[in-house]
Each structure stands twice: as C-alpha cells, then as structure tokens.
Amino acid sequence: MTDDREQGSTLQPKYDANGLVTAVATDAASGEVLMLAHMNAEALAKTIATGEAWFFSRSRGRLWKKGESSGHVLSVVEMRIDCDQDAIWLRVNVSGDNATCHTGRRSCFYRRIVAAGGTVGLRTEG
Amino acid sequence: MTDDREQGSTLQPKYDANGLVTAVATDAASGEVLMLAHMNAEALAKTIATGEAWFFSRSRGRLWKKGESSGHVLSVVEMRIDCDQDAIWLRVNVSGDNATCHTGRRSCFYRRIVAAGGTVGLRTEG
Numbered sequence: 001m002t003d004d005r006e007q008g009s010t011l012q013p014k015y016d017a018n019g020l021v022t023a024v025a026t027d028a029a030s031g032e033v034l035m036l037a038h039m040n041a042e043a044l045a046k047t048i049a050t051g052e053a054w055f056f057s058r059s060r061g062r063l064w065k066k067g068e069s070s071g072h073v074l075s076v077v078e079m080r081i082d083c084d085q086d087a088i089w090l091r092v093n094v095s096g097d098n099a100t101c102h103t104g105r106r107s108c109f110y111r112r113i114v115a116a117g118g119t120v121g122l123r124t125e126g
Numbered sequence: 127m128t129d130d131r132e133q134g135s136t137l138q139p140k141y142d143a144n145g146l147v148t149a150v151a152t153d154a155a156s157g158e159v160l161m162l163a164h165m166n167a168e169a170l171a172k173t174i175a176t177g178e179a180w181f182f183s184r185s186r187g188r189l190w191k192k193g194e195s196s197g198h199v200l201s202v203v204e205m206r207i208d209c210d211q212d213a214i215w216l217r218v219n220v221s222g223d224n225a226t227c228h229t230g231r232r233s234c235f236y237r238r239i240v241a242a243g244g245t246v247g248l249r250t251e252g
Contacts, residue, residue, distance in 0.1 A: 031157020036213040080235040087162040089235045109206040109215045
C-alpha cells in the first residue's frame with residue numbers, strides 16, 4: 001500500500017484477485033444504503049464516463065448496467081474512493097419507482113438482525 | 127440462492143470462498159459511509175453479542191475489534207443484512223475523537239472521484 005495510493009490525487013484502484021473492487025450505493029437524499037455490488041475496471045470506467053452505475057456480476061460473470069432490465073437506473077451524484085482504494089461509495093438517485101432491490105424493495109438491506117432471548121433472527125423493516 | 131435466504135427470518139449468511147461477508151459501516155446520525163471491511167462468522171457473532179463492531183482482517187489474517195488500538199470503537203445502533211445475505215450494513219456511533227479512518231479522517235472515503243477535461247483524478251474533501 002503506497003502512500004500515494006492513500007493520500008494522493010491519482011485514481012489507482014486496488015483490484016482483488018478477481019479484478020474487482022467493492023461498491024456501495026447510498027441514496028443521495030436519505031443516506032440509506034441501497035445495495036452493495038462489485039466493479040471491475042471496465043464497470044468503473046463506464047460509471048465515471050456515463051454518470052450511471054455499472055457493475056460486474058460475479059454470478060453471471062459479466063458487466064451489467066444497474067436497471068438495464070428493471071429500469072432502476074442509478075444516477076450518480078458523487079463517487080468517492082476509500083483510503084486503500086479497494087472500495088467505492090456511490091451517492092445516487094434511483095430512477096423508476098425508486099426500488100433498488102430485485103425483490104421490489106427500496107433497499108436490499110430490508111431485514112434487520114435482531115437478537116432476543118439468546119436467539120438471533122431477521123425482522124423485515126418498512 | 128434459496129427463497130428462505132432471501133425472504134425468511136433466519137440468519138444464514140452466504141460466506142464467500144474465504145469465509146467472509148462484506149460489512150459497510152455508516153454514521154447512525156449523518157448516514158455518511160465511514161468504512162468498509164469484512165466479517166467471518168466469528169466476527170459477526172461477536173458483533174451481535176457485544177454491540178461493538180468486530181471484523182476479520184484479510185491482510186493480517188485475524189479477527190480484530192475496530193478501535194482496539196485507536197480507541198475508535200464502533201457502537202452498533204442497528205445491523206441489517208441484504209437480500210442474498212452476503213453483505214451487512216452497520217449503523218454506528220464512533221467513540222473517541224470520531225475518526226474512523228486510520229489516516230485520522232472521519233471517514234475512509236475522504237476522496238472524491240472527479241472527471242474534468244478528459245482526465246480522472248481524486249480530490250480530498252472536507
């Protein structure tokens with residue numbers, strides 16, 4: 001990890017063994033975490049160039065534009081990168097009916113982890 | 127990916143080949159993304175049990191409690207898990223002087239990706 005990578009003004013993503021960095025998208029207005037996905041170099045370049053979020057699907061092994069089938073395109077308001085340049089934060093506005101999750105919910109993170117009486121479970125929120 | 131994993135109330139994280147899920151921490155008050163890290167099953171269990179964030183360091187190959195050396199402990203206000211249960215969202219309050227990044231900054235995402243005149247670079251914010 002170079003000092004330039006941590007402190008400098010040059011974009012030099014630290015891709016993992018699969019050529020990916022992690023990307024987290026939050027709602028630009030509410031701050032809610034909407035989804036987490038991955039980008040390869042091409043997805044990152046296309047996101048920067050177009051202002052709309054592109055990712056790399058690990059399960060399908062291909063580049064995809066978020067919303068290409070659902071219409072839930074993510075318009076990027078701001079992109080940030082973290083200290084060691086292996087994670088991207090996208091602040092976005094969601095097109096269409098404002099759902100981001102493929103289940104139709106606004107956010108993929110619709111279940112809260114709850115612990116009560118020694119057992120841990122999930123509770124659907126909102 | 128089972129329907130129960132996506133829709134049910136049972137915590138059944140989908141760990142990757144290295145036994146990890148991704149965890150993103152946001153400031154419970156401002157919504158700012160503070161850091162992104164990874165958890166193995168033990169880190170997740172300790173976080174749930176203690177209400178403070180534990181992670182697994184890929185570079186050091188060991189469990190670590192955030193703030194164990196810096197004092198910047200993350201107190202968990204809420205934990206959520208995403209649709210396919212391979213990512214965790216922690217809403218936290220930060221102890222100490224409220225820095226989360228090892229560089230002393232509040233958030234690890236202190237640089238904005240900016241594109242101007244055909245070149246892409248990073249600009250330190252705030």
